[in-house]
Every structure is written in structure tokens, then in C-alpha cells.
Amino acid sequence: MPERFLNAHWLNPAFLVPLVELSPGARTDPAVTQRLRALLESIGKVPVVCAARPGYIVPRIQALAMNEAARLVEEGVASAEDIDKAIKYGFGVRFATLGHARVHRLGRRRHSVLRQSLSDRQRLPASATPRRRSSSATWPRTASGSRRARVSSSYEALDIDAYRQQRLEAFVKLLGHLGLMRPPVLPG
Numbered sequence: 001m002p003e004r005f006l007n008a009h010w011l012n013p014a015f016l017v018p019l020v021e022l023s024p025g026a027r028t029d030p031a032v033t034q035r036l037r038a039l040l041e042s043i044g045k046v047p048v049v050c051a052a053r054p055g056y057i058v059p060r061i062q063a064l065a066m067n068e069a070a071r072l073v074e075e076g077v078a079s080a081e082d083i084d085k086a087i088k089y090g091f092g093v094r095f096a097t098l099g100h101a102r103v104h105r106l107g108r109r110r111h112s113v114l115r116q117s118l119s120d121r122q123r124l125p126a127s128a129t130p131r132r133r134s135s136s137a138t139w140p141r142t143a144s145g146s147r148r149a150r151v152s153s154s155y156e157a158l159d160i161d162a163y164r165q166q167r168l169e170a171f172v173k174l175l176g177h178l179g180l181m182r183p184p185v186l187p188g
Contacts, residue, residue: 002027008036008047009056016171018046018180021056061100065091096178 006024011017020040024033033049040047050057069083078086175181 003029004032006033006036007052008040009059011058013168013171016168016175018044018175019058020045020047021058022047022049023052023056024049025052096174096180 002025006022006028009021009023011019011021022033022036022040024030037047037049048057054060055063065087069087072078072083073080172181
């Protein structure tokens with residue numbers, strides 16, 4: 001029954017992130033997609049529809065950003081801590097409030113200069129990325145990884161459980177502040 005098949009891609013942490021990417025197949029009945037969209041909205045989620053292609057929407061954009069962050073560390077452009085700060089207090093805030101397409105329209109002239117200087121390198125993996133993955137190290141979980149893209153000592157002594165709890169609490173607070181926390185509609 002291909003007319004009843006579609007993917008629902010939840011972003012982690014799924015219990016907090018409002019977005020769910022719906023990816024119907026070529027033969028999926030539009031009514032099936034609409035029913036799932038309505039169900040997700042009824043539990044407080046924000047569904048978006050995208051074509052059945054590898055990576056959906058968010059993971060594809062995220063992979064490019066993560067690759068570029070690894071490249072910035074590798075090239076000595078910035079430390080891992082400064083990149084994290086830039087993402088949290090600049091990139092993340094702007095994109096959370098404006099969205100990617102609007103930021104792009106507002107900064108179109110700057111983007112053309114960057115496009116010329118960076119050419120097509122975003123599609124190529126940073127050399128630090130495969131080594132970091134092969135060593136099972138993740139940023140910022142451990143300080144191990146490639147020699148050229150070492151994560152500095154402030155991440156080495158990180159209590160992962162406490163850090164995760166602190167970040168989840170901050171995420172809930174930010175969602176509430178931005179008006180993005182959507183409580184489920186439950187039958188009374």
C-alpha cells in the first residue's frame with residue numbers, strides 16, 4: 001500500500017523540538033499526509049513537508065554547518081568554544097527568529113562575496129570530520145579527535161549528564177521565550 005506510506009522525521013530531543021519533517025513518497029495519498037499533519041499539530045508539533053530525498057531539510061543544512069565548524073577549527077580560524085558562542089549568540093538566535101530564507105534575503109550582497117571566496121568547498125568534508133567520527137569522539141563530549149582540530153581543555157572535564165540537563169532546561173526556556181513551545185491539545 002504505497003499510498004499509505006510516508007516518513008515522519010522527528011528532530012532530537014523529540015520531546016522538545018516542535019518540528020517534524022514529513023516526507024511522502026511519490027504515490028502517497030495527500031489525504032494520508034494531511035491526516036498525519038493534523039495529528040502532529042494536535043500534539044503540539046509543527047510539521048513541514050519535504051520531498052522524499054536523503055537528509056530531509058534540517059539534517060542537510062545542519063551537516064553543512066557542522067562541516068564548516070570543523071573546518072574553521074582545523075584551519076585555526078577560531079576555537080571550538082568561540083564557534084559554539086558564535087552559533088549560540090549569533091547564528092542560532094538570528095535563524096530561530098527570522099528563518100534561513102529571510103536571513104538570506106537580508107544579507108544577499110554579503111553571501112555573493114562569500115560564495116566567490118569559498119567556492120564549492122562546503123560540499124567537501126573537512127579533513128577533521130572523518131577522523132573525529134572514526135575515533136567515536138564527538139564535539140563537545142570528549143577532547144579527543146583529530147590532532148589539528150583538538151577540542152580545548154574546557155570541554156575535557158565536562159560532566160556530560162549535568163551539561164545535557166542544563167542545555168535541555170535552557171532550550172525549554174528559549175522555546176517559551178520565543179513563543180515556540182506548543183502545548184499539546186488534549187481532549188478535556
